[in-house]
Amino acid sequence: MLDSLNYQRKRTKLFINVLFLLFALISFSSKKNVIRKTSLFETIMMETLVPIQRGISSAQFSIKSLINNYIANVNASKQNVELVKKVSELENEIFKMSEVSLENDRLKTLLEFRKEIPYETVTAQVVARDSHSDYKVFRINKGYSHGIRLQSVVVTGKGLVGYVYRLTDHFSDILTIVDPEIKIDGMVKRIRSHGMLEGNAKSKMNMRYIPKNDRVILYDQVITSGLGNIFPKGLLVGRVTKIEKEHFGITQRIEVTPVVDLDKLEEVLVLVSDIDPVKRAEWEVLDKQSGVEVN
Amino acid sequence: MQTNDLKSGLISISLTLVFLLITDIVFSSLLPLIGLGQFRFSLHILFILYLGLRISSPYIAIFIFLIEYFHSLFTIESWAMGTFTGILICLLISVVKDIIHLKTKLMTFLMVQLFQLVWFVIVALMIYLKLDDMSYVWARLINFIPVSIIISFLSPFLFPILDRIWASRDDHLLQDNG
Numbered sequence: 001m002l003d004s005l006n007y008q009r010k011r012t013k014l015f016i017n018v019l020f021l022l023f024a025l026i027s028f029s030s031k032k033n034v035i036r037k038t039s040l041f042e043t044i045m046m047e048t049l050v051p052i053q054r055g056i057s058s059a060q061f062s063i064k065s066l067i068n069n070y071i072a073n074v075n076a077s078k079q080n081v082e083l084v085k086k087v088s089e090l091e092n093e094i095f096k097m098s099e100v101s102l103e104n105d106r107l108k109t110l111l112e113f114r115k116e117i118p119y120e121t122v123t124a125q126v127v128a129r130d131s132h133s134d135y136k137v138f139r140i141n142k143g144y145s146h147g148i149r150l151q152s153v154v155v156t157g158k159g160l161v162g163y164v165y166r167l168t169d170h171f172s173d174i175l176t177i178v179d180p181e182i183k184i185d186g187m188v189k190r191i192r193s194h195g196m197l198e199g200n201a202k203s204k205m206n207m208r209y210i211p212k213n214d215r216v217i218l219y220d221q222v223i224t225s226g227l228g229n230i231f232p233k234g235l236l237v238g239r240v241t242k243i244e245k246e247h248f249g250i251t252q253r254i255e256v257t258p259v260v261d262l263d264k265l266e267e268v269l270v271l272v273s274d275i276d277p278v279k280r281a282e283w284e285v286l287d288k289q290s291g292v293e294v295n
Numbered sequence: 296m297q298t299n300d301l302k303s304g305l306i307s308i309s310l311t312l313v314f315l316l317i318t319d320i321v322f323s324s325l326l327p328l329i330g331l332g333q334f335r336f337s338l339h340i341l342f343i344l345y346l347g348l349r350i351s352s353p354y355i356a357i358f359i360f361l362i363e364y365f366h367s368l369f370t371i372e373s374w375a376m377g378t379f380t381g382i383l384i385c386l387l388i389s390v391v392k393d394i395i396h397l398k399t400k401l402m403t404f405l406m407v408q409l410f411q412l413v414w415f416v417i418v419a420l421m422i423y424l425k426l427d428d429m430s431y432v433w434a435r436l437i438n439f440i441p442v443s444i445i446i447s448f449l450s451p452f453l454f455p456i457l458d459r460i461w462a463s464r465d466d467h468l469l470q471d472n473g
Contacts, residue, residue, distance in 0.1 A: 013353035020356040021382050028375035028421065036373075045368055049320060056324035131323045131369040133335040133442070134435050165371070175371065180426055201434035 035150055036166045043168045050171045053128035054141055088157035092236075100234075119232065121269040122146050124172070136176040136203060136262050140270070143170040147272040151230055154268050159236035159259040160184075160224060161268055172270070176262050177237065178203045185227040186237055186256075188220050197222070197237060197256060205238060207254040214252070216243055222256050232271070301354050307461045308358045311342055312365050314460070319369045336442040339366040339377065341450055344410050345457045347385035348397060356382050380417045384410055400451035407450040411443040 038046065124140035142148055144167055154161040154174050162176040175182055178199040186197045186207060193214040195207040210216060220240040226233025242255035318338045326335050343359050352358070356378075363377035388395070388410070397403045419432045 009353050013355070016353060016356045017382055017386060020360055021379060024360075024375045024379035024382070027373070028379060042368060045365075049316060049368065052320050053324040056321070057327075128320075128323045128369075129327060129335060130371055131319050131335055131337040131366070132372060134438055135371050137371045173371070179371075180428070180431065181371075201428070201430035 037150070038166060038168055046168045046171055050127065050139060050141075050168075053139065057125075057127045085157065092157050092159075119271045120147070122148060122272050124268055124270055126265050126268065127171070136178050136199075137165075138174055138176070138265065140172050140174060140268060141170070142270060143167045143172050145169045146270075148172050148270050149272075153231055153235070153271040155235060155271065156260050156265065156268055159238070160231065161260055161262070161265065163230060164270070174268070177258055178205060178262060183228075184231060184237065185225045186222050187225045188214070188216055188240070189223050190217075190220050191215060194225055194227075195254070200255070203262070204241070205256040205258065207240075207256050208251065210252050210254055212245060212250055212252050216240055216252065216254055218243065301357075304352055304354055304358065308361055310460045311358075311457065312361060314456075315339060315342060315362060315365060319366060323369055334442060334445075336446065337366060337369070338446065338449070338453070339363065340381075340411060340414055341407065341446050341453060342457070343377075343381040343384065344388075344407055344450075345454060347381075347388040347410075348395070348406065349454070349458070350461055355385055359385065376418060376421055379421075380414055383417060384414055387413065397454070403451045403454060404447045408443060408447040411439075411446065415439050415443070 122142050124142040124146075126138050127141045128139040130137040140154075148164055148167055150164055150167065152164045152172075154163060160177055162174050162179070162182065164172045165175040166173040176199075177184060177197070180199045182199060184197040184205075185194065187194045188210070191214055193210050193216065195210040197205045197207050200206050207222065218240055222237045222240065224231040224233055224235040224237060236259055238256040238258040240254055241257040244253040244255075246252070315338065322335055322337065339362050342362050346355055346358055346362075350358075359381040360374065360378045363374040363381065366377065367374040395406055397406060415436070419435065422435070423429060423432055
């Protein structure tokens with residue numbers, strides 16, 4: 001009797017183990033991209049739990065503020081932070097203007113004009129980071145109800161940060177540009193050379209498919225090219241910090257360091273895109289064909 | 296401890312999940328607060344190792360899935376990799392259970408460290424198969440070493456708490472015939 005019960009237990013255990021092993025393996029291997037639609041249960045859990053993370057993070061800001069503004073330097077430190085932020089925003093505006101000016105010159109010679117995609121921004125605070133230090137992923141305190149959607153682009157005054165890969169009504173999870181799951185079509189601003197940016201293990205990015213003959217130099221700026229339907233054109237991604245040219249092959253390997261310090265982010269801007277409805281319809285058809293479901 | 300009854304197991308796993316959620320929330324928010332953002336970690340591996348080392352139940356795979364699913368709310372790493380790895384580790388533990396005992400804190404530390412290494416090897420293999428890039432594996436190894444030592448240090452203190460949750464009183468590895 002006991003043997004029979006034990007045998008039955010063993011069979012049940014084996015069956016459940018194999019079932020879940022297969023289930024997990026299939027899920028892991030079939031995951032094509034990192035974008036996630038949250039289920040109702042996940043939404044409820046995150047909306048309940050993330051405010052606690054936000055509360056703890058708020059304590060961090062308060063303590064920092066106390067130390068910086070009252071113990072270290074009264075007022076001077078606060079003013080300095082505001083001025084640095086303002087300078088950064090103005091530098092970004094100037095950068096975008098010069099990029100628009102260059103683009104106008106090219107379009108005039110071709111007798112063809114493109115509309116720059118208009119967008120609004122939503123300011124958000126970083127409330128938590130991924131529970132594993134291996135991943136450069138963080139959570140912000142704005143979500144669907146603030147106009148954010150999956151794959152909404154996230155920037156700061158300095159440059160590109162990443163995009164939204166998961167969200168609920170009030171919170172969003174951001175995948176940063178140094179994660180290997182993210183691919184960005186970029187170009188070297190000075191020589192207009194296109195390449196593909198992807199994160200590497202050193203929290204920087206590799207830029208591939210740059211022809212070997214293109215004269216990239218150290219500290220060249222790399223910007224988004226606008227291809228790929230996710231990132232608008234002209235956003236500053238980083239600067240070239242390493243160039244490797246192989247003896248054989250037709251391309252060179254370039255390492256790009258992000259301009260944004262992703263470990264010290266506290267506030268970000270999320271681009272709430274208000275795009276041409278015709279273009280949106282085109283993108284939705286393309287996304288459906290490639291099997292990507294995006295809101 | 297033998298948990299044949301799924302209902303009693305669900306009560307214990309619910310308490311374990313609450314424990315997991317608290318630790319995940321605190322570590323993902325508090326460690327950056329005190330300047331240790333580079334060493335963020337989660338205790339989900341420890342909870343799964345506890346299940347493998349201390350609990351005998353035909354539903355252990357379900358418990359592992361639940362732990363990983365709730366943990367996935369706080370990380371980009373989805374539940375699949377952790378579930379797969381956790382079940383494999385628990386199967387391995389059930390094979391070698393006769394030669395493992397957790398009588399002392401030192402043994403608990405060593406066993407948890409050993410199985411964390413095995414966990415890392417499995418995860419590294421899966422990452423390599425997915426990304427085809429060894430540099431990520433080396434980067435993870437550098438992060439893994441200090442974090443795993445911390446988790447192993449915590450294990451002799453957390454296991455008694457989990458013993459209370461799961462009503463497990465044995466210091467030896469359970470007498471599991473399954």
